Amino acid sequence: MTLSTEAATASAPATVPLLQADDVTMRFGGLTAVNKVSMTVNEGEILGLIGPNGAGKTTFFNCLTGLYKPTEGHVRLCGVELPPKPRAVVQAGMARTFQNIRLFANMTALENVMVGRYCRTSSMAITSILHGPKYRREEAETRARAQELLDFVGLGDSTEHLARNMPYGNQRRLEIARALATDPKLVLLDEPTAGMNPLETRQASDLIFKIRDTGLAVVVIEHDMRFIFNLCDRVLCLVRGETLIVGTPNEVQSDPRVIEAYIGTGIDDDDDDDDDQDSDGHDGATNAQDEQDTP
Amino acid sequence: MMKILTVPPGVVARHGSKAWPLGLAGAGLLILGSLLSWSYDPQVLGDLSISFNPGGLQIMAIALALFAVILLLARKGPLTFLGQWADTAKGLNALATWTLLFMAMVVVAIAVEAGGLINVQPGCWVSLLGAVALFVASRLVVSRKTRDLAEALLPGWAEILVIVVIMAALLFGTAYALNVADGWVLLLFLVFATAMAIGGTRAGLMSWLGHVSLRRRRELILASFAVAFCFPLTQGGSDANMSIAAQVLVFAAAAMGLNIVVGLAGLLDLGYIAFLGAGAYVGATLSTSGFATIGWKPPFIVVILVAACFSGMLGLIIGTPTLRVNGDYLAIVTLGFGEIFRLTMFNLDGNNGPDLTHGPNGIPAIPDLIFGNFNFGDTHYLLGIPLSRFSNYYFLLLILLAFVIMVFHRLNTSRIGRGWVAIREDEKAAEAMGVNVFGLKLLAFASGAFLAGMAGAIKAHVDVSVTPDQYVFLESAFLLAAIVLGGMGTIVGVLLGAVILKLLPEKLRFFADYRLMLFGLLLVLMMRFRPEGLVASRRRQLEFHEEDEELAVRVEGDIAEEVQG
DSSP: OHHHHHHHHHHSOSSOOSEEEEEEEEEETTEEEEEEEEEEEOTTOEEEEEOSTTSSHHHHHHHHTTSSOOSEEEEEETTEEOOSOHHHHHHHTEEEOOSSOOOOTTSBHHHHHHHHGGGGOOOOHHHHHHTOHHHHHHHHHHHHHHHHHHHHHTOGGGTTSBGGGSOHHHHHHHHHHHHHTTOOSEEEEESTTTTOOHHHHHHHHHHHHHHHHTTOEEEEEOSOHHHHHHHOSEEEEEETTEEEEEEOHHHHHHOHHHHHHHHOOSSSHHHHHHHHHHHHHHHHHHHHHHHHHOO | OTTTTOOOHHHHHHHGGGHHHHHHHHHHHHHHHHHSOOBSOTTSSSOOOSTTSOOHHHHHHHHHHHHHHHHHHHHSSTTHHHHTTSOHHHHHHHHHHHHHHHHHHHHHHHHHHHTSGGGBOHHHHHHHHHHHHHHHHHHHOOOOOOOOGGGOOOOHHHHHHHHHHHHHHHHHHHHHHHHOOOHHHHHHHHHHHHHHHHHHHHHTHHHHHHHHHHHTHHHHHHHHHHHHHHGGGGGTTOHHHHHHHHHHHHHHHHHHHHHIIIIISOOOOSOTHHHHHHHHHHHHHTSSOTTOSOOOOOOHHHHHHHHHHHHHHHHHHHHHHHTTSOHHHHHHHHHHHHHHHHHHHHHTBTTSSOBSSOGGGOBOOOOOOEETTEETTSOEEETTEEEOHHHHHHHHHHHHHHHHHHHHHHHHTSHHHHHHHHHHHOHHHHHHTTOOHHHHHHHHHHHHHHHHHHHHHHHHHHHSOBOGGGSOHHHHHHHHHHHHHHOTTOHHHHHHHHHHHHHHHHHOGGGGGGHHHHHHHHHHHHHHHOTTOSSOOHHHHHHHOTTOHHHHHHHHHHHHHHHHO
């Protein structure tokens, strides 16, 4: 625990970090899915979040983005405390994608991205009904910006395609475009390359670099180690809901505890097996929670 | 209906060449028979007893035959240019099936009404024979490959002409149907209309019209309203049908308001009639009726706004606590609210509280509206045609309906509409993308209530009196049924559903006792076979058919065309 805090403060610049999560804890009944995890993200940084299945990565994401209300701890964006409400979080400038793609399947690609613009536009009922010049200007701007973002992620030709008809890789891209449409300062990507082939994975990392180059910070959850270590400036490893290590890819890669968490030591077998089952239990519980929250 | 009596392919191959002459002969017989006398008794089914002076049903039979001839000539003959676009085989199949049904029902109707088959004249038998021949011929024709209808372009004036002709046919059809007093004739007319519509749809006419309407949306809307405005002129000052028409419009306006809640925001509201009732009660208590309980008598334009705002406020008050619950729970809460409203109106009679509504007696004798010198109660003349009291209200209600449709459409296509779709698709993801889920649900609830309040204020004057028993749960259920039947989230569908649900019970009195049972049956069948409603909203259709990849691809093509057009 102490190590991780030190690492975080050491690499942070003197100014206020973009995102600062302090001692975030999430308990579901007796189960502690996330235990006192702290994380800082600086501007223009790509941070990787790794950990074995059930380590609490997605739960931690949900705590950051307000889908869950953390049992303890604070999340600050640019020094301002974020309320645990998804909408307020997006408004403040943090957008996310989902592990299992959650696009609006029966809307076109363009419409999906236009929904992302919702929180940055303001015309309400009366304006929409009156169809005044302000309304039309805003609609045109929304459309133009959405098209621009689709071009940015490489979907410029699929504007009018229904999300559900798009190939898997493009759906991932579309979800990123939708997140970018909210004009975020920080994007959280939950397993952006899950189920992709090596070529698509390479394209995805190109896209993430491209997003970083526009000045945004990116946090990525991923299982693909090569992908993560090539991509990220820093990596945070979670195991059983606790921070194991934060550091540069090289530091994390060579840390024996990380290797142990993923592969196991193979000597004190009894103990380890139990732990493995435990972590599996975590996974099941968090998933169950996920499903419960989804109506 | 398509699947009825499919002929083995061997037979089709052997006798296929005979289909064309047989079909023409059948159509010819049908026309010939229709020109002859059908029945001995001049009293039944309009007068069908005079040769070479066809009555209503005979004209319908001739129209069916002519349609069949057009389809046949499109296969081979002078109209082959039509044949390359239209799927004549499918069209003929459906048309002939329904024509046969029509003729068979005519025979039954004459036998039942006039007392025995003896009253059926040879002309009718000839027509029936023609229909049978046509039916057999239609089974022997084979479908041919057709070209994409999106490429079927007519000159602009011709497309507009087609729209005008179809609108005129609709107007005269409706006017005719409303003036029919005989239940059998009306039923036969409905079979006739279905035959024409299904024949046209199967032949590809409807999809072509779909393409045309994409290109000529403005003309189509103008034509629809022109037709609606012309309707009272066809009634010659009679109030009988206009009173029904006014009721249909009130019902349609309310259904369209509910469509915002149910169709767009995807919330199930079972107490919506309460908002209509709230509007009506405000309209009544602020009217100049001697029984009105509030002394303030503002002009009607103020009353309608007060009624709308009152209803809207009620919507907000009900919505704020209840919209936090989902799905079934919301339905139960709104159901309860509807009943609370009715009982409150029932009990505000001076005994149990302040005397606002006169309880079960309601507020009677609400006077007609007067705009300047225009008294809605008087008969006015336009081009020498008398327009009675209900016609006047009909025009007012038509303006209201146009307003409601405009609000619906503009909300649907705006940022707010996108938010509603996102909420229906995936509420969690919508919230995570910054959509104000609760606010948008509340907005749908309140705007639906607002529009119902406006309709209610006018309804109070149309109905002359307002009582609690006009606003029972059954009315909410009917409004909902109109939306589900017509097609959630669509404009045309919900209008159609409202007309069907309000008009049919009025005209088909003989099944009044069974109407609830029949509507229930109809809804169950709809849910099983076409859950998206008669007129499907593209998006709803996709939602109801998550697995249907073909549909998704087709819809995508439509979207692309729309964007280009």
